Amino acid sequence: MRGQARSNLLLLMTAIIWGSAFIAQSKGADVIGPFTFNTVRYALAVVALLPVIYIFSRKRNSENTVDQDIPRANGTKTLIIGGIATGIALFTASSLQQYAMAFTTAAKAGFITTLYVILVPIVGIFLKKKIRPIIWFCALLAVIGLYLLSIKPGTFSISRGDFFVLLCALAFTGHILIIDYFSPKTDGVKLSCIQFAVVSIASFVAMMMTETFVLSEVLDAIIPLLYTGVLSSSVGYTCQIIAQKKADPVISSLILSLESVFAAIFGALILHESMSGREITGCAIMFVAIIIAQLPEKKNRRLTDGNIQ
Incomplete structure (x- = not known):
């Protein structure tokens, strides 16, 4: 029980880090372009994650937990392909x-x-994955919440920023499904490090084509870059991996979904952002949809209550 409580605390810390990272991203967007930001951010993430890989590798070697059933060549090939695929999606x-x-x-x-x-299970239908009926109800709630949050009263137009964030959610859906395919087949931390490297390289190419790298501007954004690169990407991801070894998967997803709530809290406290009653209602409806979508079915809930894995 103590181990599970510690895991839940780590997951809560991860949600806080990820939620507050939106503030750092907003600050960074005021100074440098998106490709310049991501080039440096994910390069820092790679550097910060290398010591974690070294520590985890030493621990596995000392415990003799290396999977001997997977040939080294095939494992390396899967790792590289998976890193490139997840990196492109994350980029x-x-x-x-x-x-x-x-x-x-x-x-x-x-x-x-x-x-x-909500989008992951819906898109999963095309991959022949089963979807629970409740997900359709959650999707309807999410659409209502999104309308109240992003669509101006009396119109059916969505702001540029909200539209691109919606596209971002779709891209993250693909990213999660790709990780779902590759993560059981290879080392999760190494996979993450490679995908960070791919994002940094791809962002660098895009930066050279569309933006101008100005060192002084990068230095002006160094705190948001360090926060998102080291804390949000490396520390947050590592905490999630460590915590989910002992945490219940349903509880894990519920705690991590608090990321959106912390984004709103920090946005109000630090950036002095405010929302209208309509927008707050939209956020509340979307949050309810997200929570319901992650609740287990009755059968799974009974198994969880009985501590049956």
Whole structure:
């Protein structure tokens, strides 16, 4: 029980880090372009994650937990292919999100991005994955919430920032499904490190084509870059991996979904963002949809209550 409580605390810390990262992204968007931001951010993430890989590798070697059933060559090939595939998906999602941060609030970005919780099972239908009927109800709630949050009264137009965050949620949906395919087949931390490297390289190429790298501007944004690169990407991801070894998966997803709530809280406290009653209602409806979508079915809930894994 103590171990589970510690895991839940780590997950809560991860949600706080990820939620507050929207503030850092918003600050960074005021100074440098999205591709420049992501080039440096994910390069820092790679550097910060290398010591974690070293520590985890030493621990596995000392415990003799290396899987001997998977040939080294095949394992390396899967790792590289998976890293490139997840990196391309993350590059797409991160670029859309960082671009959108210049045109929307941290609170809106947090709630709309978290829609991937509902979009993942819906898109999974095309991959022949089963979807629970309750997900359709959650999707309807999410659409209502999104309308109240992002669509101006009397119109059917969505702001540029909210539209690109919605595209970002779709891209994160693809990213999660790709990770779902590759993560059981390879080392999760190494996979993450490679995908961060791919995002940094792809962002660098895009930066050279569309933006101008100015060192002084990067230095002006160094705190948001360090926060998102080291804390949000490396520390947050590592805490999630460590915590989910002992935490209940349903509780884990519920705690991590608080990311959107913390984005709104920090947006109000630090950026002095405010929302109308209509927008707050939209956020509340979307949050309810996200929570319901992650609740287990009755059969699974009985198994969880009985501590049956």
